[in-house]
Amino acid sequence: MELYDRFNRRIDYLRISVTDRCNLRCSYCMPEAGVEAKAHRDILSYEEIERFALAAVAAGISKIRLTGGEPLVRKDAVALVKMLAAIPGLRDMSLTTNGLLLPEFGDDLKAAGLKRVNISIDSLDSDVYRRLTRGGDLNKALAGLKKALELGFEPVKVNAVLMRGVNDDPKEFVELIHEYPVHVRFIEYMPVGAWDPKLYVSIDEFKANLARYGAGDPVEGPPGAGPATYFAFAGALGTIGFISPISNHFCGSCNRLRLTPDGKVRPCLFSDDEFDIRPKVRDNVSKDETIEFIREILAAKPERHAAHEKEHLKRLMYQIGG
Numbered sequence: 001m002e003l004y005d006r007f008n009r010r011i012d013y014l015r016i017s018v019t020d021r022c023n024l025r026c027s028y029c030m031p032e033a034g035v036e037a038k039a040h041r042d043i044l045s046y047e048e049i050e051r052f053a054l055a056a057v058a059a060g061i062s063k064i065r066l067t068g069g070e071p072l073v074r075k076d077a078v079a080l081v082k083m084l085a086a087i088p089g090l091r092d093m094s095l096t097t098n099g100l101l102l103p104e105f106g107d108d109l110k111a112a113g114l115k116r117v118n119i120s121i122d123s124l125d126s127d128v129y130r131r132l133t134r135g136g137d138l139n140k141a142l143a144g145l146k147k148a149l150e151l152g153f154e155p156v157k158v159n160a161v162l163m164r165g166v167n168d169d170p171k172e173f174v175e176l177i178h179e180y181p182v183h184v185r186f187i188e189y190m191p192v193g194a195w196d197p198k199l200y201v202s203i204d205e206f207k208a209n210l211a212r213y214g215a216g217d218p219v220e221g222p223p224g225a226g227p228a229t230y231f232a233f234a235g236a237l238g239t240i241g242f243i244s245p246i247s248n249h250f251c252g253s254c255n256r257l258r259l260t261p262d263g264k265v266r267p268c269l270f271s272d273d274e275f276d277i278r279p280k281v282r283d284n285v286s287k288d289e290t291i292e293f294i295r296e297i298l299a300a301k302p303e304r305h306a307a308h309e310k311e312h313l314k315r316l317m318y319q320i321g322g
Ligand code: SAM
Pocket: 022, 028, 029, 067, 068, 069, 070, 071, 096, 097, 098, 118, 119, 120, 159, 160, 161, 187, 188, 189, 190, 191, 192, 317, 318, 321, 322
């Protein structure tokens, strides 16, 4: 079955945020004091997530990504990966993580059916990384990256939120892709929470910085490239790319839905419209009924976002699952 919204976009990708808790406190994402732990009853159980995913895959979703907060801080995240990876018809099961817990859980995640990982590392300077994550240890994130490569996840991508004075000079990332076969994607800093416009860097400015290090023309990205544009560098093992949700929105080819830890589907990251799926994932509700509900949700997916008009969403990224 294939799933289309009313603008004839094929929707085949579901991002599931499994927790709003995290072992880091990135300044653009989380409050400094962290978040109060939610009661168990307020977050979807793994069985509820599985029931929703079964209906979503039957309706036409073929790719699922787990995110958060930090997905690996939720107890038994490996068990959830195993449950979801086993869904017939699911082609791709991936994870977005800060990487800190990959040395501990990487082997089990691979065995559970995880296909690939995106690891968020905004700076390769340990002082900048510590400041930005409010206390994080870059060496631990790099150990996670190396573990992902050792385990043969393919491709391994690194996400970095592009910020002035933090990483707009991509020198160390260019060195990284010469040393390791990783695909770095700089993501435009999105207006969520305490957004500081001074940190925003445009794609043109960033491309000029890349050119200084010998970036060639745009090339085809690794599998699952999504909306990113990638650039090749002579002699490098990996690539550097750019995702521009703000300056060059890709709403016309948006293929995704998001599920929050507390059971709300957001048809668009930048719209506060949400649909509570909890009544639809109880065990007395049929899969067909849940599929029907997914179709109703899709009818509310907007044609394009208005992130340029609106700086503050009600929820921050750690609550939505970036
Ligand atoms: N903890 C995991 C991680 O950091 O990869 C998964 C959750 S995190 C919310 C997912 C992604 O959202 C990360 O790559 C993070 O950098 C990105 N993100 C958070 N806030 C953002 C913002 N305001 N603009 C752009 N990306 C943001």
